[in-house]
Amino acid sequence: MQLVLTVLLVGMGWLTPSLSSRTVRFGVRVPDNRVEDPLVLKETARFRRALVIGGVIVALAGAALMLTVGVAATPAPVIVQIIIWYTLYFRANRAITAAKRDQDWFAGVHQAVTADTSLHSDPPKFPWPWLLLPVAIVVASAVIGAIRYPDLPDPLPMHFDADGVANRWVPKSVGSAFTVVYIQAGLTVLLSGLAVLISRGPADVDPARPAASVRAHREFVVRLGKGLVALTALADLGLFATDWSIWDGSRATDALLPLTLGPILVGVALLVLIVVQRNKDDGADEGTGLSHRDDDRNWVGGIIYRNADDPSWFVQRRFGVGWTVNFGNPAALITCGALTVGVVTVSLLLPFILR
Incomplete structure (x- = not known):
């Protein structure tokens, strides 16, 4: 478990430079002609190299800690890896900020703010039919739970040790038997609402290529909406495995973790792929002679x-x-x-x- 979380964090951290708009490098706004500056490329490579090395060290230390202390030590390596991630991120942020200031990257650059007003009158189409999938999984979970409820033991086993022996019991009730179903429902509402809000949000229009960036934004929010709904459905599906372990009194603890986390990890990977692809530069400079406004003073650490x-x-x-x-x-x-x-x-x- 600890190794999986460390690998996941290293992978997400490695993608950090790709998870931002084209003219933002490690939280620093750069002019259009500095996106591929040698310093930016150097800091990107340095960040990724140090992150992987740190991840390997944390994984080895975490494995040793797990063998000596046990499962209770799982959060420690994860916290250390997150600290490493953001420490390296801020180091790159400071280095690029210093170079931008010392070399006056925005000198002579025509800065502008560009907006797409059509997003209000003609917003991207949200994939509403896709919401039926996670809703159907939650409803099916509730129905199956209702069918199983009369036959559930009282008290109800809620946790099993590594040998499959129940070590925590709770009084049987609708609340205890359907706890995970409530989590599924809440997660569905939260992620679906987030997907809708994102589809209605403003676009970060690139003044150097306004038409291409507006088109890319519209395509991206539609794909992202579908990706978030797919993640919701996969998370609900993974949580159903936990539902079933409660209702069935299953002792197959070895299979429960991959059955629960597997679909969720697939959904996260799909979402990351969609986000990374949004910055694929298919549009050439449209000859506006403009660049994003330098607004770093409004951001703390990016x-x-x-x-x-x-x-x-x-x-x-x-x-x-x-x-x-x-x-x-x-x-x-x-x-x-x-x-x-x-x-x-x-x-x-x-x-x-x-x-």
């Missing part, structure tokens, strides 16, 4: 956006896909903070509410 003059609550992330909250907007910050506290509170109280 990750946190803070602009009190921007009324937007959310802006597109510079790393990965999706949006991040505008920390310079008090209303957005208070609202998102309150929602986060509410979600965490409900998550903690749900097991007691449903008992």
